[in-house]
Amino acid sequence: MSELRGKYIEAVARAADEAALEEVRLAALGKKGEISAMMATLGKMAPEERKTAGAALNILRDEIDAALRARKAALADAALDARLKSEWLDVTLPGRPRRAGTIHPVSQVMDELTAIFADMGFSVAEGPQVESDWYNFDALNIPPEHPARQEHDTFFMHRAAGDDRPPHVLRTHTSPVQIRAMMDRGAPIRVIAPGRVYRMDMDQTHTPMFHQVEGLAIDRDISMANLKWVLEEFCRAFFEVDKVELRFRASHFPFTEPSAEVDIRYSNVGGQLKIGEGEKWMEILGSGMVHPKVLQAAGVNPDEWQGFAFGMGIDRLAMLKYGIPDLRAFFESDLRWLRHYGFSALDMPDLAAGLSR
Ligand code: 2NL
Numbered sequence: 001m002s003e004l005r006g007k008y009i010e011a012v013a014r015a016a017d018e019a020a021l022e023e024v025r026l027a028a029l030g031k032k033g034e035i036s037a038m039m040a041t042l043g044k045m046a047p048e049e050r051k052t053a054g055a056a057l058n059i060l061r062d063e064i065d066a067a068l069r070a071r072k073a074a075l076a077d078a079a080l081d082a083r084l085k086s087e088w089l090d091v092t093l094p095g096r097p098r099r100a101g102t103i104h105p106v107s108q109v110m111d112e113l114t115a116i117f118a119d120m121g122f123s124v125a126e127g128p129q130v131e132s133d134w135y136n137f138d139a140l141n142i143p144p145e146h147p148a149r150q151e152h153d154t155f156f157m158h159r160a161a162g163d164d165r166p167p168h169v170l171r172t173h174t175s176p177v178q179i180r181a182m183m184d185r186g187a188p189i190r191v192i193a194p195g196r197v198y199r200m201d202m203d204q205t206h207t208p209m210f211h212q213v214e215g216l217a218i219d220r221d222i223s224m225a226n227l228k229w230v231l232e233e234f235c236r237a238f239f240e241v242d243k244v245e246l247r248f249r250a251s252h253f254p255f256t257e258p259s260a261e262v263d264i265r266y267s268n269v270g271g272q273l274k275i276g277e278g279e280k281w282m283e284i285l286g287s288g289m290v291h292p293k294v295l296q297a298a299g300v301n302p303d304e305w306q307g308f309a310f311g312m313g314i315d316r317l318a319m320l321k322y323g324i325p326d327l328r329a330f331f332e333s334d335l336r337w338l339r340h341y342g343f344s345a346l347d348m349p350d351l352a353a354g355l356s357r
Contacts, residue, residue: 001056004034005063012067021071028064035061105318106211110194113213113317116237117192120230122215125191127177129198130157133167135176139297140255148254153200155208170198173311175255178216182298187305188219194314211314218290218300218307224248224258227287227308235264235284239275239321247281256288256309273320284320285312 008028015021028035039057042050103111114124142148152172159167171177177193194213202208217226228246235244245265253259262285267278287310292302 001060005060008064009067012064012071015071015075018072018075021068021075025068029061029068035064105322106314109314109318109321110211110213113234113238113314114192114194116234117215119237120190120233122190122192122217125177125181125193126195127171127174127180127193129171129196130168131171131176133169135179136169136171136173139179139294140175141291141293141297142254146254155198155200172199173197174212174214175309175311178214178309179294179298181216182218182295182300187300187307189307190217191215207315212311213314214309214311216290216307216309218295218305220305222307224260224289224308227289227310230308231262231285231287231310235275238317241276244276248287251286251288253286253288255291255294257291259286259288261286262310275320282320284316285310287311 008024011024011027012021015024025033027033030036035057039054039061042054042057045053118124136154137143137146137149154172155170157168157170159165174193174195174197177195178191181191181193182189192213192215195211196209197212198209199206200208215230217230228248232244232246235246236242247263247265248260249263251259251261261283263281264275264284265278266276266280266282267274268280269278287308290307290309295302295305
């Protein structure tokens with residue numbers, strides 16, 4: 001008996017998992033188990049012998065059963081401990097930062113100037129980037145033989161042989177958007193038209209796609225004085241300076257009469273540009289009073305209405321405001337652009353050191 005007890009208690013202690021424990025239980029207490037088999041022999045014993053053997057077997061069975069239960073509980077505890085250790089999670093750890101991009105400088109400038117002109121009552125107009133040559137040229141008083149058509153270095157859309165629809169171009173300015181706005185809404189009107197424009201030009205200061213914003217204000221008695229105030233107000237707000245000085249130089253555009261190119265006063269001390277002070281002048285835009293023929297083409301009666309229009313390059317504005325020296329910055333991955341974009345490689349110390357050398 002005590003040999004059996006020792007054997008099974010030890011087997012229970014050795015069982016490494018629940019399956020091993022179950023094997024021990026079957027071997028001892030299962031229907032065909034050793035203890036059960038011994039119990040089955042009780043019936044053949046003499047009553048006195050049966051009494052003592054039966055009692056001893058019952059005690060032995062209960063002892064083994066108790067050992068099995070205790071071992072089972074201990075194994076479950078150990079398994080839970082192991083899980084708690086391996087599935088441990090420190091909820092107090094800081095989150096891993098997700099790298100976020102930043103808005104493109106050109107988009108940012110578009111947002112800024114849209115807000116500034118909105119404060120002055122201008123709404124935003126949009127239109128197609130593929131235009132008929134009527135909207136892009138004819139309506140703007142640039143007839144087929146006009147030299148400006150060539151100067152614009154226009155991209156023409158392909159036409160299959162036999163396709164006799166009017167020629168279409170990639171718009172060379174956003175003026176056609178304003179022609180459409182006048183035709184749709186009539187006068188009076190105040191709109192700006194920011195967007196992509198295309199010219200077949202590619203060198204250190206030109207890209208074939210660039211961004212322009214044009215402005216248009218038509219009413220019964222709009223004058224160049226209103227144009228001057230709107231542009232000064234815009235420059236003050238955009239460049240965030242109290243004082244700006246603009247210089248209007250007589251010029252020529254087919255779509256305005258009179259026309260003026262506008263320069264802004266600035267200084268350049270050690271490469272640091274300052275707007276509104278200094279001895280230098282920088283051309284920032286073209287402007288004028290809308291030509292009567294243009295109003296006519298857009299269905300606005302020039303005997304009743306007049307107004308100003310202007311156009312400027314957004315890429316240049318972005319470069320001026322955010323200190324980008326020239327267009328090569330785009331092509332040669334100038335660090336200032338990359339930083340502005342939040343280019344993640346710049347945060348790797350070794351690479352950043354290599355780049356700034
Ligand atoms: C420049 C010059 C200019 C306009 C654009 C315009 C639009 C209409 C009618 C008349 Cl619908 N004019 N736009 C006028 C003068 C100058 O742009 O140097 N742009 C970068």
